[in-house]
Amino acid sequence: MKTSAEENASTTIVVPSGDLRKVISDALTANGALRANADVQAANLVEGELRGHASHGIRRLAVLIERMRRGLIVPDAEPRLEWIAPGVMRVDGNRGFGPVVAYRAINEVVSRADETGIAMAAISNSSHIGMLAPYVESIARRGQAAVLLTTSEALVHAWGGIGASVGTNPIGIGVPTMREPLVLDMSTASVSMGKILDYAATGRALQPGWAVDALGRPTIDAAAAIEGGAISPFGGPKGYALGIALEALVGTLTATAFGTAVVGTLDSEFPATKGDLLISVSLERLGLTGMLPALTDYLDQVRDSGVTGPADVPGDRARRAREGRATDGVPIDDEVWALALKYAEGLSHD
């Protein structure tokens, strides 16, 4: 492992994922988290990096730690899990780490679905859960089909509307197969705010369809998108309709906030007001494991339909990225890495 943190120019270094995990976990424990919880949160950020989504990776560490210091995240909080109906668990995260709360809920929901066939967790008061893929993938590996939804800060405009009023509201779906699970993890926005900010910083023109300006007009000017504008939904009016329907569904069923009242995942100022909704179905309980060979064959047929090589099925691309980076290491911005090392040594107050 080599670092170039001493240099001034922002460059990229490659870090083994194990080192990345350890340094993040050390940083979290240095700021008051128990090791077990720090490990779960660290693994979540590393999964973001491994799957090629740096926006959900180590870059989030600084906000996490700032939130811990301000009491907006209580790393060792004991979540309150309550079955309020035979198939539905309400989870109050008590400001705990999102991944820690989510995996606690998953364990309960998967067990319950093995009895009831289907079970749901409605999670509130829990910090950002990061990428959805690792959760639904872990459930699929346990033989269940899962849907995981989460709300997020309003960054997307209504179709025909001005200003951001809808979250980027991603959708996660995991379905077991005879081999690797099908894993969908997609935002309902056309692009991430991270990418818009990156384009603004480097003065590049946005792609058409990515954003609107403060008057609701399509723009390729990243600054105009940021200053009073908004990100466009993916897929035009349909993507908008899907995004707002998910916002209504998740906000209502988790008894959390809607639209611009959703805060606390990107900032270091507010308690998290978003909700996470998990639904899981036990294939074994329902006698459906016999479907998996046909599903596996179908997905292979779809892959075989590719024009210039296999067409990807949801999860394939992230799996390739993950395998490559697990072997070769993860490319990290060296300033981000240097800061993580400082946090890990408990030096960041200096």
Added chain:
Amino acid sequence: MKTSAEENASTTIVVPSGDLRKVISDALTANGALRANADVQAANLVEGELRGHASHGIRRLAVLIERMRRGLIVPDAEPRLEWIAPGVMRVDGNRGFGPVVAYRAINEVVSRADETGIAMAAISNSSHIGMLAPYVESIARRGQAAVLLTTSEALVHAWGGIGASVGTNPIGIGVPTMREPLVLDMSTASVSMGKILDYAATGRALQPGWAVDALGRPTIDAAAAIEGGAISPFGGPKGYALGIALEALVGTLTATAFGTAVVGTLDSEFPATKGDLLISVSLERLGLTGMLPALTDYLDQVRDSGVTGPADVPGDRARRAREGRATDGVPIDDEVWALALKYAEGLSHD
């Protein structure tokens, strides 16, 4: 009610929705359906017309009747509904009318969700259920939030793939509010096959992004799209990923077919091999009805963000169309209407 069926040119006439409903119901009873079942199926087609989706309207009558005559639809079949787990009902439609089977399942699932919080129906061996909106809307009016999915014939290509391998797999979501429910009903295809066929018949160029040709290349030639080509997913790779994830989820959980093995909704040759998946959550059982004022306010805020008038929230546009047509009547192709009248008089064998 005036018809111009005597004329040769295909023109449009306007029919009161009540007359439409009666004639379709008469046509189905003339072909062996009990009145109660015929009324439910007729109302479903009329809802398609009222909401401005003629592709799910009276145009489907001819295929329905042909399927009845061939025994592919058994109009008065008694569906087999079985709770195979506390939260999951398996429904074998026994070749019954899709809407009749679906509403039977809905009644059971809504009652069960009032006990268990969440309940699911997995429906197979049932004919086309038509638009999803009326179902999820009816559930939302009963105070539950619902997701309804159904698979359909493979008409959509994989992203980067050749040929149709994924259904148009629509997604329906209904959420109660203090006023009219939020109602999402959208296909995961960029456009319907009906529209492609219509463009082919009239020699118009497709819009870019609607379809690919037999070599998987984007095309604006409707004939090329039909002859070995495929419809494109909405929203590019994300829409494809969503569509195939829904296909995997629904096919597996309903133990039905995948991809090109899905048949029997557009044709008159095969039993229906698609599946319908319904999940419903009782807000009252979960103590969540107090969320509805905040949700209603949020949706109004989104509407108010419109640039040139209110931005639509899912369900708004169809509601306007429905109100207009319920008052003013439904525009129907006169040849389609003439055929329906013949069916209703039991004359179509002549």
